[in-house]
Amino acid sequence: MDIRGWLQRHSLRLLAILDTPNAIAGGVAIGIFFGFSPLFGLKTLLSIFFAWLMRCNILAAVIAVTLHDIAIPFMPVLYRWEYKVGYWLLSNPHEWPPSLKQLHWDAQTWWSWTTFLTVGKPLLLGSLLMGAPVALLAFIMTKAFVVRHRRKHRTHLEMSSSQIVPKD
Numbered sequence: 001m002d003i004r005g006w007l008q009r010h011s012l013r014l015l016a017i018l019d020t021p022n023a024i025a026g027g028v029a030i031g032i033f034f035g036f037s038p039l040f041g042l043k044t045l046l047s048i049f050f051a052w053l054m055r056c057n058i059l060a061a062v063i064a065v066t067l068h069d070i071a072i073p074f075m076p077v078l079y080r081w082e083y084k085v086g087y088w089l090l091s092n093p094h095e096w097p098p099s100l101k102q103l104h105w106d107a108q109t110w111w112s113w114t115t116f117l118t119v120g121k122p123l124l125l126g127s128l129l130m131g132a133p134v135a136l137l138a139f140i141m142t143k144a145f146v147v148r149h150r151r152k153h154r155t156h157l158e159m160s161s162s163q164i165v166p167k168d
Contacts, residue, residue: 013063015145015146015149017059019057021142021143021146022143023056023057024060024142025060025139025142025143025146026051026054026055026056026139027051027057027058027059027061027063028060028064028138028139029056029064029135029136029139029142030047030050030051030061030064031047031060031061031063031066031067031068032067032131032135032138033132033134033135034046034050034061035064035067035068035069035131036078036128036134037124037127037128038079038082038120043065044065044066047061047064047065078130079123081126082122082123082127083097083123084096084097085122085125085126086121086122086127087122087126089122097122
């Protein structure tokens with residue numbers, strides 16, 4: 001898979017969207033934010049819904065949440081960091097979670113709803129806290145990128161249209 005080519009094609013699609021820079025940047029930020037969540041299967045649907053709700057560009061949100069899936073090989077590490085941050089914030093007094101070697105890995109325990117809730121709460125909290133600053137950074141960078149591209153593209157169009165001599 002050619003990651004560089006994929007990124008270039010999708011960034012050009014973002015620039016070709018006919019919407020305001022704020023709407024495009026908002027869609028990208030929403031997609032990146034939900035890309036950090038561990039809710040497989042719901043990431044894209046949540047991105048679409050919240051982009052629609054916030055009046056941001058839905059296509060930009062879908063592209064961004066898909067872009068985040070490029071990081072799939074690194075997701076176990078990211079999810080572990082998110083879990084650690086969430087566990088630390090939810091524990092009183094604050095402490096880091098036990099190492100993975102100390103956990104019991106029998107199937108009966110992992111299929112229990114209580115295990116799902118004890119692991120899910122810190123993971124969701126950590127994903128919210130890690131996704132929010134990255135989404136804010138994505139908003140700022142995308143808006144600047146779209147504005148700069150449109151300004152540059154507008155000057156190229158103006159220069160090329162001034163060189164055309166009308167036929168009589």
